[in-house]
Amino acid sequence: MxxxxxxxxxxxxxxxxxxxxxxxxxxxxxxxxxxxxxxxxxxxxxxxxxxxxxxxxxxxxxxxxxxxxxxxxxxxxxxxxxxxxxxxxxxxxxxxxxxxxxxxxxxxxxxxxxxxxxxxxxxxxxxxxxxxxxxxxxxxxxxxxxxxxxxxxxxxxxxxxxxxxxxxxxxxxxGIKISRKLEITVPEEAEKKVIKNFEKNNIRKKDYKVVLHLGSNYRTHEWSTERFIELGEYLITNRKAKIILTGSKKDKDKNEEVKSGLNCRALNTAGSTIKEFFAYIKQADLVVSIDTSAMHIASAYNKPIVALFGAGDPRVWQPLSENRKVIFNDKYCTSCMKGVCFRKGKRKQECMRSISVNQVIQNVEALK
The missing domain is CATH 3.40.50.2000 (Glycogen Phosphorylase B;)
Incomplete structure (x- = not known):
């Protein structure tokens, strides 16, 4: 009904x-x-x-x-x-x-x-x-x-x-002509602070750096921490990745769950300033994010990205990076554009639960 x-x-x-x-x-x-x-x-x-x-x-x-x-x-x-x-x-x-x-x-x-x-x-x-x-x-x-x-x-x-x-x-x-290229800036002091934090946590310039972005203002956009842990484990084992967890202050605890699940083999940067947030993504070799601002920051720097969509509509909000993969299982209830899922029981938030870790891994491997 x-x-x-x-x-x-x-x-x-x-x-x-x-x-x-x-x-x-x-x-x-x-x-x-x-x-x-x-x-x-x-x-x-x-x-x-x-x-x-x-x-x-x-x-x-x-x-x-x-x-x-x-x-x-x-x-x-x-x-x-x-x-x-x-x-x-x-x-x-x-x-x-x-x-x-x-x-x-x-x-x-x-x-x-x-x-x-x-x-x-x-x-x-x-x-x-x-x-x-x-x-x-x-x-x-x-x-x-x-x-x-x-x-x-x-x-x-x-x-x-x-x-x-x-x-x-x-x-x-x-009467304006226009392109779709996104533009953001990062001040030098923010970049220096991020690089210093990398050095402090034994993350070197040549390391393969992966940003995982878990948090959103909308619960309907979120993917489980357990699946992010499993994905992180795969990336560490198979890509020797250095995992960087981004987000706002409210994402700190959730990021800590993932960090703990990865035996502390991740850097939790939640609560950084907006410009530092940009700088972490600018330094990344890969971004995996739910439907939130991290996608657009990655797009501004044309970073390889895998974006996970559920309640949002990728036709409206998908990242614009040339090297991108969008996961959207539209055979399930999707694109309701609501912040709280109206489904009950087994169908609760089925849009995001339908996205498996293996599906994300396949899309990561399919990037150019």
Whole structure:
């Protein structure tokens, strides 16, 4: 019954998207008939997390190429300022908070770009602070969406496409040409700290280094620690790998379980700074990750990667590394996009439980 309900919810959602956009067009027939001119300052808004920010980088680069003289400011939520700090296409990073309005108003932005997911609140904020042209997407819904305060709202796309393309679609009305290459930076001090930690733990430059990333904000994306231990054992035995476990502070205990299961033959780096997290992946020869930001960091450095998907949709979030393998057992319940599994008993989180250690090993061996 719940699967049927989910399908009905999806049908209603698609219908609501088109109704939403139709209402927007009817109420705003003359908006954005001409492309904005004389753009000197741009505000880009992305208020989600690490991976979401990384997949905006192709669009940020395209904006800079289209308007090379313009200053580009990026507004992010608190705690994520370092993700794109140092990116050559960003002139300033602003932390979003409830009292941000006077700061934004003083900047006198010519163009505002709202990436996924947009909201009525954010588009209205940009209107109130005097942003002349406002483009983007807005959540569907009577209370949360409509995008009434945008000069140009993108037409809804109901077919799954990669999130980089979603972001590209937002700025297409500006006549921008774009590539999908992701860009992140690591400061020298972060790289030095990581290398020093390697030396301290007897990990040499010539060693085959494998990053295993276990943690996610969504339980439905997680693979069991027991299977990560078995995978790590294989890599140590057959590849003489040095195992590096990455993650945030909340992943520390889970990483310790894996480290213990491998008789301490792993380096637990959970809780490192964002830039150090990037640096560990930059140093890796292979990354094995569940559906989370580690995939996109690996893609930015074009690292060989095996990505494990369950509740997420690889058509939307798969890594972009040239040398990649995506494991997605779609004959099981998959791509529900939910953070908590609605299945019970033996079918609980079957999407990720269906991925065997042997399946991951086969994909590792199949990498170029």
């Amino acid at each position: 719940k699967a049927v309900r989910f399908r009905i919810e999806e049908i209603i959602k698609v219908a609501a998207l088109y109704l939403d956009y139709t209402i927007y067009l009817l109420l705003n027939p003359f908006k954005f008939k001409r492309k904005p001119q004389n753009i000197r300052k741009i505000l880009v808004v992305e208020l989600l997390k690490i991976g979401d920010l990384i997949v905006t980088t192709p669009s940020l680069k395209a904006l800079k190429e289209k308007y090379p003289q313009a200053k580009i400011h990026l507004m992010v939520q608190k705690g994520f300022e370092d993700v794109l700090r140092g990116n050559r296409n960003i002139d300033r990073i602003i932390t979003y908070h409830e009292g941000i309005r006077p700061t934004l108003k003083s900047e006198k932005y010519d163009l505002g770009v709202i990436f996924h997911p947009g909201s009525l609140k954010v588009s209205n904020l940009l209107r109130k602070v005097g942003v002349k042209y406002r483009i983007g997407c807005a959540k569907v819904g009577i209370l949360s969406g409509k995008g009434y305060f945008l000069n140009k709202k993108m037409c809804p796309n109901t077919k799954p496409q990669h999130k980089t393309i979603d972001n590209i679609d937002v700025i297409k009305p500006l």
